[in-house]
Every structure is written in structure tokens, then in C-alpha cells.
Amino acid sequence: MFSRAVYIRSLLRTRCYSSKSTIFGLSSGAGKCGVAVIRVSGEASSLVVKCKTSVKTLPAPRKAVLRRIFHSRTDEIIDKGLILWFPGPNSFTGEDSVEFHVHGGVAVLNAMYDSLGSISGVRIAEPGEFTKRAFYAGKLDLTEVEGLADLIDAETEAQRKQALSHASGDLSKLYNQMRTKLLKCIAHVEAYIDFSEDQDIDDTVLESVRRDVNSLICEIRTHLDDHRRGERLRTGVRMAIIGAPNVGKSSFINLLSNRKVSIVTNIAGTTRDIVESNHDIGGYPVTLADTAGLRNYTTDVVENEGIERARDYLQLTDILVLMLDAGSLQDYLSGTKKSFSSYFKDYVGSLGLSQSLISSTRLIVIVNKCDLLSKETLNLLQDEADTKILSCHTRVGIDRVLEVITCNLKELCGVPSRENPNLSQQRHRYHLKECVECLEKFQLHLEMERHPDLAIATQYLRNATRCIGRITGAVQTEEILDVIFSSFCIGK
Template sequence: MMSWMKHLACHLGHTQCRRVSHQVLHGRGTIFALSSSHGRAGVAVIRVSGPSTSESLRQMVRRIPPPRKAALRRIYHPQSTEAIDKGLVLWFPGPRSFTGEDCAEFQVHGGAAVVTAMLTALGELPGFRHAEAGEFTKRAYMNGQLDLTEVEGLSDLISAETEAQRHQALRQMEGDLGNMYMAWRKRIIKCLANVEAYIDFSEDENIEDGVLHHARSEVKVMVGEMKSHLHDNRRGERLRSGVRVAIIGEPNVGKSSLLNALCQRPAAIVSPIAGTTRDVVETALNIGGYPVLLSDTAGLRETGDAVEKEGVRRAVERAKQADIKIILVDATTFSLDHTNFEVDKFVSDHLHDLGVTDRTKHEDREAEREMAVAEDAVQQSEDRHTVLVVNKCDLVPSWNPPCPAGDVPTAALSCTTGAGMKNFTNLLAERVKLACGNPLSGNPSLTKARHRHHLTQCVSHLESYLNLEQDTDVVLSAHQLRKAARELGKITGKITSEDILDIIFKDFCIGK
């Protein structure tokens, strides 16, 4: 079977081969499903796709409406001819449809009895069956209507809960990310064609001078572009899954109170007893249009209690995994000398004292400071993703210090009175936006670990190509370029497997 498919691929374009392979391996049939949400609603949308779609229209609404125009029709059961409902019917003849096949939509009243009757009636038509999860979108991919990055963008758009997530998903669904990968792939294939032309025709002297040098220069440029795309601090992945923010600090500094204030509900227990929080309390928030997973953690201290010790261990682990760390301190015990206070050094020392950073890293950072490497990009990035917050300022009547200077942003507030909370939330929103970037500007961001893996492999093959001798290892050079193009093809679906498709479509809902 597979040898037959490979032979077929040599004679058909990729889209045709993909379409035929889907027919052979999966069968066609006509599928239907409820595409709107379950439960009572004003309108329910039932979608149909496949070769017998027109037959459902003939038997259930007696005639096919004009293409892509909504028509109000009475809908009948195909066997009993009893009227089911009166609603809008739309007809989308392929290939100008979402799936690329003949499609129809029945927009009926959203009561449970109407929906059940419609699905039962469609199920009684010969060759019709209920759609599997994501099968409409899978058919759109198989018929060349979408590439895999657009499919993933559609899935993310359906799941989007914030404006920033919607912007990123819509941009990916419209093909921005896939087009960038396809452009790189075309450039690699062009370089490969030049190298293979050199292999085939160099002895006949029918090849242009400098063809290998040009290919090498182009590959160097692409490696730089791809590395820049990869070194994005995982902004797209953070935006897609949520920015992880951990509130850390000693016991009784107000971590649970701050979580509740941000959530505007009693999500965590607040008590004056030290060690009340013994596990990570997590809640999802929308901060400035960006998704945030906010964690309240156990107070960090030495303890002999086995349960609290486990809570401290989990707190340290969550702090190390966090994209943004909120370090909370108590104003009544926090000494601030305006003239000599160094916020960056305090945060570094405090993280070490809390056990979040180990001594080796702490000493290394102290050495960096002594060597005046304040402009180190990695260090500055870490500082920008840490926020120092001084709580309980209402208990210190004279508290009104200016925010100390440094790379680490600071805020002062009172969870009890709410003073300073607005300034803090604005500051946190800025940090979250910095961690995610603007999804509408610049090149589209990586959103999946799958993309990152294949792109990293592509860069590795291109670097292997650059490390080969230009004139003596030409055949090996062509092989490396071929493997690089293949890795990019795996991202967009030009080269794929059923295993990859199963992973991508597993989270889709029925009816999409």
C-alpha cells in the first residue's frame, strides 16, 4: 500500500495525492454534526459535508437553494415526510466551501427536540454518519483548503479567551505563520535546485559561475532569520497557554490577600496564622487582554512540619517555572534606605534567602555585579520578569517612599484598603504584555512546541550544510538542504503522518 502511495506521489501534485490518500485510507461518506453549542438556544446550526450533501437537501427541503444564499425553507423528515421545523438553509457546492466538498447548513430553532429530530433524520439517509471530533476541519486540510498552521490557528481561535489570544490565533489562521514557513521552504528548495544543478551540469560547464556561493549566502541569511524567530523568549507560546505568574514570599506577607484582590473573590484562605497556605492555589485571569495563570504559594521558610515542607517545595518549584515572579514583602518589617537601597541587589539576595535561586547562581550574579556587567541581556530579561511588591503600607503611617531605581519594577500597596492596587495592576499588565509581545506587530510568533522542534531541526541541517566543504561535499550538501526543507514541510503539512494529524485534531470539538 505504501509503495503504491509513493508511486502515486510522483505523478500527482501534493494536494491531489493527499486527497486520494484520504479517500483510500479513511473512506469518504457524508458527515453531519451540530456545530453550535449544545443546550437550549435560539438557533442551532447543523452542518453537513460530503458527496451526498445535495441529496439531504432534496429529501429534507425538497429542492436545492441557490449557492451561498440563505433560503427560508420548511424542513421534512426524509422517511415520514413529517415537518421537523422551518429554518434557514444554505448550500455551498464544492470546492468553494470550508471543507472543499459539497456542504450545507441547516439553521433551525435550538430546542433539544428539534435538534434531536434533525440529527436522527440525517442519520437515516444512506451513506450519512455522525462526524468525528475535528473531522470537518480535517477534511478542509485533506482537500488543501488549510495547511496545518492554519488548522492550529483555527483551534486556538475557538479556544481564545482574551483579546490578545484572539489576535494571535486569527493571524495564524489567516496564514501569516504558514506563509513565512512556506517562503523559507521555497528559498531552501531554490538553493537545493542550484546545488543539484551544479552536481548534474558542472562538468559540461553549462552552469553559471558562483551558483554554490550564492546558495551558501542565502542559507546564511535564512539561518539568521530562523534563529531570530526561535529566540523570541517563547512569547507566542506564553500568549497561547497563559503567562505563569507566581506570588512568592515569606509567611504572612499577604500573598493570599493579593491573589484574592486580583481575582476579586475569595479564591484563597486568608488567616493571620503563619503557614495557612500549604499548596499552590491557581486561578486564571484576564489582565489587560492577556491570559494569566496566577499562583498563590506557601510561605517560604524553614519548617519541621512535613505537610508544610512539601508546600514550600512546591512553592519553590512553581517560582522557578514562573514567567513572572511577584516578590511580596511586608512594609512593617521592610527597611528602605532611599539613598543606598539597591532594588536589584535586594531582589537577588531575597530570592536566594527564600531558596528560589541556589548559592552558585547567587554568587555568579554577585560576581557579575562586581564586574559591572549590568547590561547583560539575559540578566535584564530576568529582572524585567520580576516585580517587587511592598504590602501592608497602611500599617506604616509614614510610608510614602518613591519607587527605588533599578531594572526590577516595584510597587507599594495595601491589600486591606486597596491603596496602590491600581498602580500595581497597571504595572503587572505591562510585565505580562512584555512577556507576550504584541501579536499584531512584527513577524508572527511561534505558538507550538511542534513548530519549535521542526524549526530547530531545520536550522541544524542548514548549519550542517554550511559546515561542509563547498566544492568537495556537494552531494552531502544537497542532502542537508533536502532534510531542512523536509522539516519545514512537516510544520505546514506538506509532509505529514497520521500520528501528527491525530495530535493536532484531538482537541477539536464535534461539528468543527
């Protein structure tokens, strides 16, 4: 009867080597944890299972079995854990794969890595290599790969829904439908070229292609004209809090954060730089920025620099939260008997804000320190639909403010749906614009030429098809692939 060490050596001697190496990596999160998952993929996966368990037969596919796991070089027991066997092509990568579910201690993981790395032809995976192999095996296309990366990075509920939609192939389905329509148009034009003289194919074929191309142009333009909702949702919405010094901007960001993000004092001009913090508001990702108090003149050089930075930052924001001081408003209305609209106009002017900025950006007006307002003034503000009252000190009005912010976020980012998947990648936008340009050249060529060269026209359609193919990966560009897969972690 052979010992375990002799059995392993015999496996290694009789193994058939392949030019494509077998890879392994940690697929669960790094750091101490109850259970860690180590994934192995490649032709040698079956050998790895036998080497590390001393069991001559493989486990039943996709069924967890409890086994003692040995070190392939020292023959010592590393741990006792679950093993799942996934024979190709019915696996994530399309190759033979195995997962080891072991205890997530540092020493256990180090021993597993040392053991797997000691097996000839087995190496640690590069970032994104498991997913790259899944792509080459036809398990995923590029839009699904990008959706999977976004799903891993998703921090809010809306981001998760959008990423899951893309990873599930909703965006891929849309682009493949576009590509199928183009291939059909190409087939009809080529049939007209080859058989129009011999077969019963008349000019109505070209007219039908024209209509289909025009319809596709409209469809792609509608898809592109989304105000970058998907991209905003993916990267996060920028929201800046602006206002005069000491109106409560820092208190507001601290209130939303439930921690002391910004310094709060009764000294005007405390905030000098842009202070950013990331938030999940209503399921949407928001980067909230506290800015220096705006005013037209100050002798403080540092504060002036902060004000300039604040003004520059406003050009990059999607939502502006304009804070007003209730005490100042109360004094203005009591002393002059003027309206809120006149106060607002004077206030905006004192901050040096242009009307074009106010009108072109989503603006949320908040009157802070509402506990200082009289009943008369509170009743007056109730009629101002675009103005919300708040007390950062007592938290009165915070629910209504969050509700208004969430409504604006929904309008900016949209609501992810399977029926109308959002465009979330700049790469997709670039290739779709190229596709529209090619289709427009096709139309122009047929309209402008008295006797159009249909071979040239067909080439425009082929170029448009390639543009769609570059989005899904039907037309592969290695530089694009390297950029996409490099964003993944080692075990994915």
C-alpha cells in the same frame, strides 16, 4: 402527484453512492441556545437538502432561505429554520456543504441528529473531520489548522490576535517563503551538476547558494530565538505570589479574582498547598498561584510540605510577585534607621530564596498594607522604582500594580503582528531545528571536502526542505495529522 414520502424514497433509490461518506455535526456550542448550526459536508449534501425540505431545487449558493425542515424517516416537521447551501469547491471543506440553522433546544437537535443519521451514507463527523477535509482539499495548511484550533480555544485578546494571525496564513506565508528559497537553492545546485561542463554556468552559482543558505540559517535562528513568546501566549504565563506568612498573598489573589479563591485569616500559615486561578490581565492569559508563606523553620509538618511545594513551583514560574508587609517594613526602618535595600536583602534571606532565582526570574516587588506606612516611609519607597505599594484592603495602588504586571506580560509574550508572526507550537520548533541542522551539514560538507560530492550536498538541502514541509503539511505524516485534528470538537 407524488407524496413527500414517495419523493424521498425515489431520491434514496437513485442516489449515486461514493466511497467517501457524507458527514454531519453540531458546529455551534453545545447546550440550550437560541440558534444551533448543524453542518453537513459531502457528496450527499444536495440529497440531504432535498430530503429534509421537500424542495426539488437547491437554494441559491450562500444565500439564507427559510424552510420547514422534515424528519427524513417519519416525514414529521422538526423545525422551521434557515438553510445555507455551499456548493463545492467554494465551501469550507471544498465539498458540497449545507448548514441548518435551527432552534437550539435539546429535542430539536436530537431529532435533527436522528433524521440525518437515518439517511444512508450519512454519518456523524469525527472530531476535527470537517477541518481535516478542508486540509486535504487544500483550503488550509497545518499551520492554519493549528491557528484555527487556537482561535477556538482563545480566552484573551492577545491569544485571539495571535491565533487569528496563524489561521489567516501569516505563519504559513513565512514558512512557504523559506521553502521556496530552499527549492531555488536545490535547483541551482542541480543545474550546476547537470550543465556546468556544457553551459555557461560557473562556480559563482555555488557561492550564491552558500550565501542564500547562510542567510536562511540566520533567518530561522532569529525566528527560533524568541524566548518562547508565542508558546507562552498560547499556553499562559505562570505567575507565583511569594512572601512570608500573612503578608497578604491570599488577599492579593482574591483581589485580582474578585472572588474568594484563597482562605484569608490572621493565622500564619493558612495556605498550605498551591492555589491556582486563571486570569486575563491586559489581554494576556495568566495562571496565578498563591503559595504557602515562606520561612526557614516551622514545627508544623503540613506547613513544611506546603513550603517545599512552593519552592519547587518557583522553578516553573515566569514571573514572581514578592509581597512585603508594610508593618514589618515600618518597624524595621523606624527601629534601625537602615535603608530599604538592607531590609530587602534581609527579607529575601529570611525566606530562603537564592540570589540566582531572584536575578534570573522577572520579579515584581509589592509592599502590601501601605495604609500602615508613614509619610516618610512612603516618600522613601517612591524612590524605589522597582517597588510598588498596595493596600489589598482599600485597593490603593492596584491600578499601578496591574500596569506593571501587564508591561512584564508584554515583554514575555510579545505583541502579535502579521509582519512577525510568533512561533507558538513545539512541533514547529522541532522541525525548524532539524532544518538548521541539515543546512549546517550542507555548509560543512562544501567547506570540509576538497572535492565535495554535490549530490550529497543537494540531499542535505532536500532534507531541510522536507523539514519545512512537515510544518505546513506539504510533507504529510499521518501520526502528526491524527494528533492535530483530534484536538478539535465534533462539529469542526
